[in-house]
Amino acid sequence: xxxxxxxxxxxxxxxxxxxxxxxxxxxxxxxxxxxxxxxxxxxxxxxxxxxxxxxxxxxxxxxxxxxxxxxxxxxxxxxxxxxxxxxxxxxxxxxxxxxxxxxxxxxxxxxxxxxxxxxxxxxxxxxxxxxxxxxxxxxxxxxxxxxxxxxxxxxxxxxxxxxxxxxxxxxxxxxxxxxxxxxxxxxxxxxxxxxxxxxxxxxxxxxxxxxxxxxxxxxxxxxxxxxxxxxxxxxxxxxxxxxxxxxxxxxxxxxxxxxxxxxxxxxxxxxxxxxxxxxxxxxxxxxxxxxxxxxxxxxxxxxxxxxxxxxxxxxxxxxxxxxxxxxxxxxxxxxxxxxxxxxxxxxxxxxxxxxxxxxxxxxxxxxxxxxxxxxxxxxxxxxxxx
Numbered sequence: 001x002x003x004x005x006x007x008x009x010x011x012x013x014x015x016x017x018x019x020x021x022x023x024x025x026x027x028x029x030x031x032x033x034x035x036x037x038x039x040x041x042x043x044x045x046x047x048x049x050x051x052x053x054x055x056x057x058x059x060x061x062x063x064x065x066x067x068x069x070x071x072x073x074x075x076x077x078x079x080x081x082x083x084x085x086x087x088x089x090x091x092x093x094x095x096x097x098x099x100x101x102x103x104x105x106x107x108x109x110x111x112x113x114x115x116x117x118x119x120x121x122x123x124x125x126x127x128x129x130x131x132x133x134x135x136x137x138x139x140x141x142x143x144x145x146x147x148x149x150x151x152x153x154x155x156x157x158x159x160x161x162x163x164x165x166x167x168x169x170x171x172x173x174x175x176x177x178x179x180x181x182x183x184x185x186x187x188x189x190x191x192x193x194x195x196x197x198x199x200x201x202x203x204x205x206x207x208x209x210x211x212x213x214x215x216x217x218x219x220x221x222x223x224x225x226x227x228x229x230x231x232x233x234x235x236x237x238x239x240x241x242x243x244x245x246x247x248x249x250x251x252x253x254x255x256x257x258x259x260x261x262x263x264x265x266x267x268x269x270x271x272x273x274x275x276x277x278x279x280x281x282x283x284x285x286x287x288x289x290x291x292x293x294x295x296x297x298x299x300x301x302x303x304x305x306x307x308x309x310x311x312x313x314x315x316x317x318x319x320x321x322x323x324x325x326x327x328x329x330x331x332x333x334x335x336x337x338x339x340x341x342x343x344x345x346x347x348x349x350x351x352x353x354x355x356x357x358x359x360x361x362x363x364x365x366x367x368x369x370x371x372x373x374x375x376x377x378x379x380x381x382x383x384x385x386x
Contacts, residue, residue, distance in 0.1 A: 027357060059164045059328065062325040064147055065321065095141050115162065137164075186306075201299075204289065207292070230294035232274065236271060237299050240264055
């Protein structure tokens, strides 16, 4: 008895479902003009508007950043993974540092001034020009190959290529001016000491020439004795300078620093012995000035050698930026992508209209139901009161 009724219920439910799908299909077919013509018209309009947008050109340059040597302690800590963070080891590589340099205010301000970007971007303040520049320039670091890529967008091909290449030029300038590696720090330090010693040597030479000499100065025969004293004093000064350099990266209790301290003390004692043995000879103005001149001359020679060694170490640190691909004039525009804009607009409008047609169909279906008549009447009254 129950079997036929159950089958009838299932048949009725399937029939209602088929009827609902058929109603939806009828509603879609009846709105075919809206669903076909309107999206195509919107796509054509978007395509036309895209021709009014100024074209954008993209240029790209790729280079290999300078390679820095990692000291043994940092390498050992980095090899044990998580403990490197506890030890305070900086996990950023040299390439990350060079990316930050190209994005620094120092570099960006020079680029803004060089290409008059405040006028090009039509902005009033410099920070706005820097923000626009950052939006138009993308600097990416390859995780696998380690290459740095600079992509620049601009209204003209020439400006796009110039912007990309200028970022590399600014990086070269900054790496030359800033002491980024230990060898560069030593080079900068000895370069300053060398300039100071050259000035003192010139002053000592001038004083010696102004002093002249007399028969009493000739009797002292100061050359050999003064040369020895100047050599010892210059060695002591150079040892003190080297001690300052070592203290920048080593603790005072390290064996290297202790050994250097012993050397400085020994040279100072030799100087004191030479000064005490000279006796009355040091009273001569000529001898004192000649001794100062020889000291500055010997010190200049020692510092020059240290400076050249630091320069050689700096060159071995790989301070050369090797450009793999120089940014050239782009042959085609990168934006706007007119075909993509037209297709995207067409599909987007079609989806919105499809949603509108379906919502309209279900609204009408719900309004036609007797059970919902009172609810729709209440909704209309509420809307009118509002």
